[in-house]
Amino acid sequence: MILEARDLAFGYGARAVGSGVSLTVGEGEALCLLGPNGGGKTTLFKTLLGLLRPLAGRVLLDGRDLSERPRREIAKRIAYVPQAHAAFFPFSVRDVVLMGRASRLSAFASPGPADRAAAERALATLGIGHLADRIYTEISGGERQLALIARALAGEPRLLVMDEPTASLDFGNQARVLTQVRRLSEAGIAVVLSTHDPGHAFLCADRVALLHGGRLAGLGPPAETVTPETLRLLYGVEVAVLPLPGGRAVCTPVIG
Amino acid sequence: MSEAASPASVAPARRRSLSLAVLGPAALLLLVLVSLGIGRYPVPPADVVAVLVAKLLNQTSTLDPAAQTVVWSVRLPRVFGALVVGAGLAAAGATYQGLFRNPLVSPDILGVSAGASLGAVLGIVLALPVAAIQGLAFAGGLAAVGAVYAVGLAVRRHDPVLTLVLAGVAVGALLGAGISLLKVLADPYNQLPAITFWLLGSLASVTTGDIAAILPALGLGLAPLVLLRWRVNLMSLGDEEARALGLETRRLRPVLVAGATLVTAAAVSVTGVIGWIGLIVPHVARLLVGPDFRRLLPASMLLGAGYLTAVDLLARTVAAIEVPLGILTALVGAPFFLWLLAAGKRGWA
Numbered sequence: 001m002i003l004e005a006r007d008l009a010f011g012y013g014a015r016a017v018g019s020g021v022s023l024t025v026g027e028g029e030a031l032c033l034l035g036p037n038g039g040g041k042t043t044l045f046k047t048l049l050g051l052l053r054p055l056a057g058r059v060l061l062d063g064r065d066l067s068e069r070p071r072r073e074i075a076k077r078i079a080y081v082p083q084a085h086a087a088f089f090p091f092s093v094r095d096v097v098l099m100g101r102a103s104r105l106s107a108f109a110s111p112g113p114a115d116r117a118a119a120e121r122a123l124a125t126l127g128i129g130h131l132a133d134r135i136y137t138e139i140s141g142g143e144r145q146l147a148l149i150a151r152a153l154a155g156e157p158r159l160l161v162m163d164e165p166t167a168s169l170d171f172g173n174q175a176r177v178l179t180q181v182r183r184l185s186e187a188g189i190a191v192v193l194s195t196h197d198p199g200h201a202f203l204c205a206d207r208v209a210l211l212h213g214g215r216l217a218g219l220g221p222p223a224e225t226v227t228p229e230t231l232r233l234l235y236g237v238e239v240a241v242l243p244l245p246g247g248r249a250v251c252t253p254v255i256g
Numbered sequence: 257m258s259e260a261a262s263p264a265s266v267a268p269a270r271r272r273s274l275s276l277a278v279l280g281p282a283a284l285l286l287l288v289l290v291s292l293g294i295g296r297y298p299v300p301p302a303d304v305v306a307v308l309v310a311k312l313l314n315q316t317s318t319l320d321p322a323a324q325t326v327v328w329s330v331r332l333p334r335v336f337g338a339l340v341v342g343a344g345l346a347a348a349g350a351t352y353q354g355l356f357r358n359p360l361v362s363p364d365i366l367g368v369s370a371g372a373s374l375g376a377v378l379g380i381v382l383a384l385p386v387a388a389i390q391g392l393a394f395a396g397g398l399a400a401v402g403a404v405y406a407v408g409l410a411v412r413r414h415d416p417v418l419t420l421v422l423a424g425v426a427v428g429a430l431l432g433a434g435i436s437l438l439k440v441l442a443d444p445y446n447q448l449p450a451i452t453f454w455l456l457g458s459l460a461s462v463t464t465g466d467i468a469a470i471l472p473a474l475g476l477g478l479a480p481l482v483l484l485r486w487r488v489n490l491m492s493l494g495d496e497e498a499r500a501l502g503l504e505t506r507r508l509r510p511v512l513v514a515g516a517t518l519v520t521a522a523a524v525s526v527t528g529v530i531g532w533i534g535l536i537v538p539h540v541a542r543l544l545v546g547p548d549f550r551r552l553l554p555a556s557m558l559l560g561a562g563y564l565t566a567v568d569l570l571a572r573t574v575a576a577i578e579v580p581l582g583i584l585t586a587l588v589g590a591p592f593f594l595w596l597l598a599a600g601k602r603g604w605a
Binding site: 012013046049051070071072074075076079080082087088089090091092095099100102103105107108109110111155 | 354357358359413483484485486487489490492493496497499500501502503504542546547548550
């Protein structure tokens with residue numbers, strides 16, 4: 001087990017967004033978080049990353065409380081993949097990926113040959129080596145998302161936390177990102193991701209956590225957790241879960 | 257190294273920065289020599305070099321003593337001041353722009369210029385000696401940024417960067433009110449002109465001693481910018497992302513702000529407020545060498561030094577009277593800025 005949340009309450013300042021959340025993430029496990037807009041997914045992620053202090057409960061990283069660890073120690077183990085954003089300055093993709101090495105470098109150091117090699121490896125893993133010299137602000141949203149995953153991998157973490165990595169991506173890029181999630185967890189890197197498409201849980205996750213009103217409404221394998229009943233509770237609409245061969249399923253809202 | 261192994265993959269910005277590293281200092285040296293020769297008492301470039309060589313090697317020169325005095329004692333301190341102050345303001349501007357993730361930010365954003373101005377104006381109104389006015393300006397600049405930072409730390413609910421910027425605006429307005437009050441109270445025949453000139457900046461009365469006095473502060477302020485140069489890139493991603501990548505932003509930000517503020521306050525304390533350099537020069541440097549702070553910092557300093565030397569040359573030659581620097585930097589800077597606004601692609605590159 002890498003990461004464990006124990007009876008976690010989370011939120012901003014004094015305002016609690018959620019509470020009573022307990023979950024674990026094991027070595028190489030892919031955990032998918034489902035929940036409606038405003039359900040507290042991003043806040044939970046920020047708390048799991050140690051960016052927000054828990055209002056109650058604890059987050060343990062390798063058995064030690066997150067709040068006892070310096071940021072660099074956390075970042076070495078957990079990498080954050082934010083939603084693809086427009087950066088402010090026109091860095092090259094290679095420079096952006098290289099930034100993932102920060103947790104491996106001392107305060108006054110600049111990246112050296114070993115760090116550049118790690119960045120190249122991460123670019124190759126994601127299959128975006130050809131983008132290395134492109135300007136990050138000029139590539140497409142899907143390419144940016146892949147570049148941010150490469151940046152996270154460059155730091156050689158054991159856990160990736162991905163906030164809606166498929167949001168605003170086209171159909172093909174969504175599939176590419178989910179394929180990467182699958183590959184990462186096969187390579188022993190754990191992934192926690194959130195998504196708006198319950199079908200994605202079947203495609204890439206070992207377990208699914210349902211976050212509703214700031215509380216866990218379910219936690220378990222996709223086939224048992226993602227059902228018409230739980231999806232109705234989560235999103236307030238009728239959803240058909242249609243099984244596919246190979247234990248997967250398609251989720252589609254029932255309209256009319 | 258990977259770059260050496262595959263020259264084809266060297267980014268254009270990196271290649272350009274290599275040529276800039278050679279051409280830049282050469283062009284700057286040329287500008288300095290030209291600047292030392294031009295003025296009401298023209299000295300040919302060859303004579304300028306001869307004077308410099310003779311003085312540096314401590315030899316007696318056969319050249320016209322007037323030319324020697326003009327080059328060595330009158331123009332050289334001024335050019336030296338322009339180089340140091342221009343480089344310092346540009347370095348501080350590049351740092352602030354990275355820290356505040358905003359290419360429209362100048363070193364004044366946290367109130368350093370306003371604080372320094374209030375200090376200097378107070379000194380002028382109290383009829384203090386020049387050194388005391390400079391000291392007050394320096395202290396005022398640091399105090400203003402200190403106050404802004406304290407407000408930023410006290411207000412923890414919002415994004416720390418946004419809080420700092422807003423606190424800077426408010427504190428700057430308060431200091432501006434103080435400056436206006438002192439202007440009203442000042443003696444309109446002696447003090448008010450002095451205040452006006454200080455607020456527009458000038459290198460006319462800068463001495464080698466002044467520059468020597470601020471060099472330690474400049475060095476101390478530049479040190480963290482140089483040492484943390486790669487991390488400034490990560491700071492430009494924003495507080496949350498920088499922390500997620502492993503940076504202790506709560507320690508890094510104050511160190512970088514203190515460094516950039518020290519440099520600005522030291523520079524402004526001897527020349528008065530010189531606007532636009534910290535805003536425009538990092539822009540141009542970014543266009544030339546890209547956004548990587550490891551290249552942006554030296555490029556900004558080089559360009560800043562050259563820009564202020566050139567502007568100061570204009571200031572003392574373009575008209576019969578000495579034109580304040582603030583007027584010229586704005587006259588050159590603002591249209592250029594508008595051009596950037598109109599022609600700029602890829603979001604303020």
